[in-house]
Amino acid sequence: MSDVTTIPVGSDYEVLVGHGVSARVASVLPDTVTRVLVVHGHPLAALARPVIAALEERGLEVHVAPVPDAEAAKSVEVAAGLWARMGRAGFTRSDAVVAVGGGSVTDLGGWVAAAWLRGVAVVHVPTTVLGMVDAAVGGKTGVNTAEGKNLVGAFHMPAAVLCDLDHLASLPSADLAAGLAEVVKGGFIADPRILEVIEADANGVQEPSSPALREVIERKIAVKAKVVAADLRESHLREVLNYGHTLAHAIEHHEHYRMRHGEAVAIGMVYAAEIAHRTGRIDAALLERHRYVLGLLGLPTSYSGAGFDELLDALRRDKKTRGSTLRLVVLDDVAEPVRLEGPAEELLREAYAALA
Structure with missing residues (x-):
């Protein structure tokens, strides 16, 4: 030890x-x-x-x-x-x-x-x-x-x-891969090295005893530890850790929690990237990088299991919502997460349609 x-x-x-x-x-x-x-x-x-x-x-x-x-x-x-x-x-x-x-x-x-x-x-x-x-x-x-x-x-x-x-x-391989969705999230919001390790050795990071898996696990823990230490009770900064989670939680609720959390988060991150791209915050290359990195791990990047209206109530109950204002975490670039407040419903619908 x-x-x-x-x-x-x-x-x-x-x-x-x-x-x-x-x-x-x-x-x-x-x-x-x-x-x-x-x-x-x-x-x-x-x-x-x-x-x-x-x-x-x-x-x-x-x-x-x-x-x-x-x-x-x-x-x-x-x-x-x-x-x-x-x-x-x-x-x-x-x-x-x-x-x-x-x-x-x-x-x-x-x-x-x-x-x-x-x-x-x-x-x-x-x-x-x-x-x-x-x-x-x-x-x-x-x-x-x-x-x-x-x-x-x-x-x-x-x-x-x-x-x-x-x-x-x-740990079953599907559960290991699903957990890596949260690791990928850490790469997009704070530590680009995580994405680089996965892109260079996607098979290695899915081997339980590999140095690559240990590296990305430790890097993601360090990301979360830094954010949490600065904002213990999610008053502002800690919300960036919810990247991809707004839609993910709505999907999990709709699926009666039969879908793995990481799989839902993978879909949710692509959704957030679609919104960021459609508002001019990120370019098409970064949107595509979401699909590419998640795809390397065999994680889902599309979803058609529910109509948007079926998910809307759950979206509005998201923990980041204040009053009637929905708040989403999106990117301005890799390692540059920001909060998007009150996005238009039409934008949310368009981005969701792109997931199908």
């Missing part, structure tokens, strides 16, 4: 990236902790076992809570069940939650920790590319409702994030 990269998120906490780092889970918890709730997706019991063993070796009282896989975990009902377990076990404000799994599990575990007694410590052990580069970093937690994605939640910073690259060996 000597080859570990440490990425600070301001002065709040650190993200550790490397092989075998999940074994450090006990050492990153506060000294006051006596009880730990380990939340993991049902299919990930094997990945959770070393984490549980490390906690028990420290002498902690460990309660293991499997939850449904993927977006099915992110419900008020699942969260309420976890709170009930904590209540029966006598969890106090000095105890902790450890979330082992993809972005859905870290979103859920973070919110459970944020709400229990108004906030207990949480450590995230993301097991997917998406979880490592996005969901587990930044302190945004929450669950979905029938009305939309991530509409209920809280900002709650973790004590640490442990990105164990060994976990990627068992």
